Amino acid sequence: MIKLDEKMKGLISRMVPLGAPIADNEDEIDYSFAMEYQGPPVTYDLPRAVPIDIKRIPTASVVAPTSLSDKMLLPVVQPILIPDSVSKDQLKETALVSECVVVSPTSVIAFEKRVRDGNECGLSSEFSSLGTSRFSNGLDQSCELSDMVDSSGGLGFRDGQECSGELSHTGSSSDRLGTSNCKVHECSAVLGLSDGHECSGDFSHIGSSSGTLGISSDKGQSGEIRSSEILGSLEDCEENVDFLNDTDPQDWVSSELSSQFLSSAESSFKAEDSSNLPLTRGKKTAIVKFRDVKSGDIVHEDNSGVEPETKVKKGLCYRCQKGNRFTEKEVCIVCNAKYCSNCVLRAMGSMPEGRKCVTCIGYPVDELKRKGLGKCSRILKRLLSELEIRQIMEAEKLCEANQLQAEYVYVNRQQLSQDELVCLQSCPNPPTKLKPGRYWYDKVSGLWGKEGQKPCKIISPHLNVGGPIMADASNGNTLVFMNNREITKVELRMFQLAGVQCAGNPHFWVDEEGSYQEEGQKNIKGNLWSKAGMKLVCAVLSLPIPNKAANFSGEELINQVNGALPDYRKGMLQKLLLVGYNGSGTSTIFKQAKILYKSDPFSEEECENIKLTIQSNVYKYLGILLEGRERFEEEILKEIRSKRLLDQPDASGICEEGDNKTIYSIGTRLKSFSDWLLKVMVSGNLEAIFPAATREYAPLVEELWKDAAIQETFNRRSELQTLSGVASYFLERVVDISMADYEPTNTDILYAEGLTSSNGLACMDFSFPLSSHDDNIDASAQHEQYLRYQLIRVHTRGLGENCKWLEMFEDVGMTIFCVSLSDYDQFCDDGSGVLINRMDASRRFFESVITHPVFEEMDFLLILNKFDLLEDKIERVPLTICDWFHDFNPVASRSRSNSDSSISTGAPALAQLAFHYIAVKFKKHFASLTGRKLYVSMANGLESSSVDDALRYSREILKWDEERANFSASEYSIYSTEASNSA
């Protein structure tokens, strides 16, 4: 019998349950623990620690990368609620309890156990831990969790009872090391890792079912632990093995950590200073992923979302429990917890996924809050810098965790996979504003609708998403089938109005183009969309029509941002609609955008078509000039004749040598070529020249162009209504252009007319590359190069009467309206044979676009284009020639403008004043019709930098718009959406 000395007794007393008797003799106790053996060599095998190969220790893969900026206020406190059922006494009994949060970018905990006999073992079990984890507490002390070995091999905590946990396992964690409340006594949990599971990712689940590892901060208050201090090091562990030898465990816990761990399946509480305790929402961070060792599959925890919030008195901050309902608060987009401005940064940390409590990171957003994603509140604006806000809001909108969850979307009764969702959202013509729900999709025609309802959109066809379509997908009851789906009554009505025979319960096959045929028959019966009035019919019946802009085949939809962009962002497009009255310069701006933002703006095939267009345009211009020359010649000759009649021999314009020769006369050879050319053109038989003979005639064309008579005619081009200003550019180079190997340059393409498709629709996807101005700019500017835009250009004729088809563009973010500044002295046919001023015509078109119901909330950017032509013209032709501009008074404007500090010193040029005047005219007109604000930008469509500026301005406006919305979306915002008053 060996008597235990006092020291040993003291040691044991700290390890047994409180109040448990301590035996006097060693034989009477069933506790034992390992001590260094210093006796003679033994003849039998000793259990030995198996060394761990560090490289083989799995390290966590970061599930949700967090950026731990310097400014990040770490850690985030896990608030704890004291359950009503727990009395103060009970709290006392539990001794010291701690709670805290550890956030760590890298933390490795490695354990290895070796149990000698596989039975229950006490502290004497041979057990070695080769792992160490260090955690710093709020006071920057560090503790070492190296070897709190327990009897049954669970790492961590021992209460003298058998532990049931088994730690046969190596685990590692990186990034967030969970939050926890662990209980030392009665602990039957192993630390973190259950047998048979491999842990990768963040620790969120360490301990028993409810527990996660926690390290207390000093004095039992909520811990704040700096991430950088948290280390797990295998190297260190050797020094730290077996604290029993040199460390008193109780001291270890109580002095170094000043706390103990407590865990219980239901609740966690804190003993000290409980009145000051923050509230907890019983929630765990679900970032840890366990992998089944055998199958390698990820074992899903119950990740059904965030547990219901603990009721917090309305108006109180969820962290400090102070404030009232008027206190400004920020709301977690996952769990709705609200934090006051003092607590929000602590509760939300660096917000790598936007406004989420730290414990909500990785969780999907509350779908009701999706609309508000990326819209900043006033409270954050006050607390953070503009750059930080921008980054947080971007992250909130774009981070993976916040994207629509594939599992909430069903297509043809099949839950989507993440890949399918990405495929759906990034197709050229995706469903608009996709929300969680059940949808049907006809892959053949592209029709898309909510389950049980008629179709609401035609999206890109042939997408590999969802299951096969069901006959009852749209709940039709017509006995008429289309691509295996029984159509609804309205669709049947549409078929009938399209003249499709529907007798005898037919089954139609309709493809994405609208071509339809009956089942079992080979021939195509017709095309739904090509039938006259179909679009109107569909509009009336609220049925979708194909989105030409998105499916337009002439303009490719290249994803320029390619692999650099995560998949889920590929689907996110800001659409910009570009419209303008005929000749305002929309197609020039569109082409400029292509040249500016696309690395390979025009395909070979496009270039070939462009070449033919340019060559034929040259003849068109020449034809106009020749006709004009004839007209001018005739006019002069007429004049001469009448003057002769009046006996006025010195009539002007007549050359001295010949009676019938005028400055508009050409030689006989050129005259006969000209006559032939005009005849060919009138007959519409241009093939005689073009394209085969273009080269042959090129020298003659050049000669003609250089002829004085044609040059005189060209000088009077303003009298030739249809002659484009770019005619001279091409005619000067007619010989080059007529060559077989002519390849249009970008400038040629830019100047070339008639390149857009017959329906006047073109669209392109692009991103704004970093500009020279962006070079020194912050990360957010860098980030913007990945944001994607779609420029959709539509011709007036593509919009139908009263701009009916504008409704196809309801999802655009902004409309850019283009007006030609040089239109003020020009006239055009108003459609009924009456000549009207082109500026007036432009204004009328502007009115019908801005007042279109679909654009009620739309931002408009007015591009006042062709500023170069205005400069050129304004000195010659007064602006007041246009009735609408009758009160333009440059003198008055000049004096007014000079007093305006926004205009630089010196008298602004007349064209500049005219521009400002016209801009204000449009702004006022816009405000009177819509009550909103119009943005205006000046441009010269032929100058790339000017178009770049104008389009980047549209991007700025979209950003402001967002920021304005952020203000107004704030819970207690006092800002109105009219906050901005710039430009």
Ligand SMILES: Nc1nc2c(ncn2[C@@H]2O[C@H](COP(=O)(O)OP(=O)(O)OP(=O)(O)O)[C@@H](O)[C@H]2O)c(=O)[nH]1
């Ligand atoms: N000088 C000058 N010419 C321009 C400018 N912008 C466009 N143009 C020319 O104006 C003409 C009409 O421009 P477009 O871009 O074809 O105009 P649009 O809006 O497409 O008009 P439609 O072709 O009728 O639909 C073309 O000859 C362009 O080269 C400009 O800023 N300055």
Ligand SMILES: [Mg+2]
């Ligand atoms: Mg055009």
